[in-house]
Amino acid sequence: MRLEHSRQPRPGTRPAGVLWPRAGPEVYETGREAVPDPADLVVSHYWWVHWRRDRVTPFRAQVLGHPVLHLTVEDADGAMHGHDMPQALVHGVVTRLFTADLPTAGRVAGVAFRPGGLAALLDADVRALTGRVVTAATVFGMEIDHLRAAVLAEPEESVRLRLFADAVGQLLAPRLDRVREDGGYATVRTAVELMRQREQVSLGPVAEAVATSPRTLQRLFTRYVGVSPLSVLRRYRLQDAASAIDAGAGEDLAALAASLGFADQAHFTRAFTAMVGVPPSRYRAG
Structure with missing residues (x-):
């Protein structure tokens, strides 16, 4: 099993799409x-x-x-x-x-x-x-x-x-x-850009960097994004995990979990399985 999980679809993956039928070969x-x-x-x-x-x-x-x-x-x-x-x-x-x-x-x-x-x-x-x-x-x-x-x-x-x-x-x-003067939108955008960085593994430093509290960040993300800031942060770290496994860096899943801010491999496995549908060990096996 391999997923599209980065910025640009790779040849051979099947991202969500829409189409007008075309004649000719596949x-x-x-x-x-x-x-x-x-x-x-x-x-x-x-x-x-x-x-x-x-x-x-x-x-x-x-x-x-x-x-x-x-x-x-x-x-x-x-x-x-x-x-x-x-x-x-x-x-x-x-x-x-x-x-x-x-x-x-x-x-x-x-x-x-x-x-x-x-x-x-x-x-x-x-x-x-x-x-x-x-x-x-x-x-x-x-x-x-x-x-x-x-x-x-x-x-x-x-x-x-x-x-x-x-x-x-x-x-x-x-x-x-x-829209240009919407402070809540500006805060959410800045916070998400920080969350994309792999070294960001918890909400506290992100909230501090955008000069707000985790509770305020929760309220803003719920309204502007539709999900919690923690779920967004975890989404990016799980994308990093899938990319690392794709690149052959997933032999030590415990170390990978720790580097991405998970308390232990069990927590990482549960989060990965809930998001991707299979545990990281099975994803690694292809």
Whole structure:
């Protein structure tokens, strides 16, 4: 078993996606691009993936992703995430391993919001979206349907990126000053950047670095990210663990657990298994 758990999908992995069926041989392509100002205030990047397989059976995507929300436009030769296709969707933060049974062909284009970005954009608590995939209209209103129609009609990724950036920019325009001055959003973003650093293994130093208390950090993350700050920190350390095991550095799991801030190997094994679905020893065996 091997997962996608880093910044960019690797060839041969099956990240969550969306697709327009394509003729020809088996295809799997993916990519990501930065988004322009002002959308980049709340959006991390634009991403896309499309695939087609000659086999008639579906296949499964498994991703140990980042604690962020996504706005996507998806099309496939079957239902996706419990929704008929084509569809514009909002993906809430996934608290465990993201798993999707993908049809034989399809395409997804979307934007990943920065941690806290959608909450800042909407001036709303996003915890109700955690672990869910909902139609975009339930979050943004029916006007989002124009984005779905435009993206589905456009064959060029560069134009799709602009369509997403323009849609976010239009939503952001009347709220731009408020989002820029949102101190809670700024604190969450800074805290998450610190959490990405492998040497950060507990909440206390992170809270201290952003000049707040762990309790305040808990409140901010619940509202802006939809999950606790500890779960975000642990997500990054478990990504580090999976990367280390992939790189052949997982022979001594007790030492790996200690280096990532776990009290002992048993605690590490429980957390890894809960997130990934298999214990680290089995993951290491492939």
